[in-house]
Amino acid sequence: MLRFATRRLALALLVALTVSAISFFLLRLSGDIAIALAGEGARDIDIEAIRAQYGLDRPLLFQYGEWLLQVLGGDLGTSLFFRTSVGALVLDKLPVTLILGISSLLFALLISIPLGVLAAIYRNTWIDRLALSIAVVGQALPNFFFALILVMIFSIGLRWLPVSGSGSWQNFVMPTIALGYYVAPAFMRLVRAGMVEVLSADYIRTARAKGLSRRSVIVKHALRNAVVPVVSLSAVQLGYLLGGSVVIETIFALDGLGFLAYESITQKDFPVTQAVVMLLSVFYVLLTFVGDLVNAWLDPRIRVA
């Protein structure tokens, strides 16, 4: 188990490093930082000066190495727009995004696991078809569109929930539903497929032959085995949700990392964009790693081997 974990962790770090390099180079290709720094209407000579001052005239690889060393030392740089430390800025916005990511994940699991189980137990009946259509709608609807529908109903129509802001828990309700509903279908399909397979397994027949209650057969013997892939998908999807919060946070003006990323791009605030992209990718990679670990722990064939 320990060897398995260290191998996976090494792999995860390697992936994070690669992502940071790719995003670094892509961002540099997307525009000239020196021009952005110099501001509008700057003369060429000023731009050249800035380029020399910030070391932007040196080879990209060298710049990347320098940046990486800085990051590893805990320094994410300074925001060009806010003129404050990027680290402090990111740390300030992080909780909102984490809350949104975790609550949408929980919301997705809360609707998809029961739906998936029901669909599997009553497969090929109207219950199964209903669950499937809920899933299809969830995946077909772009989440910004679904978010707008929610706003129309709950904010404009019923006046139950605030449209934007991040001051109270009510601000999180619609973003959570919009974001969570979008990933729920993937879970539902996984749970349904897993349950269908597991329910026809020999050990389910054994459990029934033992005279256990229907609940015990389904929840203890079937769901426990069907849910294993859901755990690793949860971790991966949480990474996705953190990244996917860019659109939803922007729509609801929820003041988190996603919103910050959106702002930094429109403001050409490269250090901030770079830091947020890297942070989200590190989350993604680490969460995938956690998913692998939990999976291994849940499956005794991997754990005990």
Add this chain to the structure above:
Amino acid sequence: MSGGAILDVRHLKVDLATERGTLHAVRDISFSVEPGRTLCIVGESGCGKSMTSLAIMDLLPKSARRTAETLSFRGEDIGSPKVMGRLRGDRIAMIFQEPMTALNPAYTIGDQLCEAYRHHRKASAREAREKAIALLERVGIASAGDRLGQFPHQLSGGLRQRVMIAMALMCGPSLLIADEPTTALDVTIQAQILRLLAELQEELGIALVLITHDLGIVARIADDVAVMYAGQIVEQGKAGDIFGDPHHPYTRGLIDCIPQPGKTRPGERLGTIANTVPSLVGEMRGCAFRDRCPHARPVCAEDVPERRAGDHMWRCVLEALP
């Protein structure tokens, strides 16, 4: 064979809905099992013997439909799902063919052994654990206490089947149904498991229904035998009568296929019955065995009489084998 029967099955039918039409897997069979005796139901694969065991346990697949005039266990109607729900795993237990997949990979042996006992007996964890250790020791598993914490994949096939047997015996059932319990195992292990089953059956006085395709096993363990062919019981009786004086050509053929020590040289092909089992889809008239029967005659295509001599029953136009 009735009176004090522990299990009484009258006119059991199992139909399966398939794409090609209704498959009559079990076509009107009747038998009973007496306390403390071993009934072997023997036949080739697809003859309906496994469906019979699943039908008794009420564990048939969803596509199957079961009808029976009588399905009773000690006088209680186990055709009722409610009654069966109470007895299954407690008074009536079952073990299956595949020890590799019949145990849940996610739980320890101890957990799986104890859960039915705790469920039916409302026993404490400690009580169940002690019972489990005692039974594991009884079925020949060394260091039983340590085994409880292990997962199924850490055990060999033979050990798992011993665990399955112990699991079935946890609540002290009076009827045990074993569906091909040794088929998936190595030959040497097969013999051990079979001996264990026979010992336990005698020691605990349980009634055993053993389903098998292997007449060699039947010869070693059975008190009573039912030979199934194409969803019907074609011959039934005491083991001595079946082996000493078979009346049905199919039974005769099966007996001739048992390898005889000393008579069959290693590598030599065992005798087999030519042709294959007829399709079970749709209605069937006349003797199902007539395509393969060396004594078939035109009259075999018409209704076949059920003949009896004491408690020996066979289904053939012939009164005795020529």
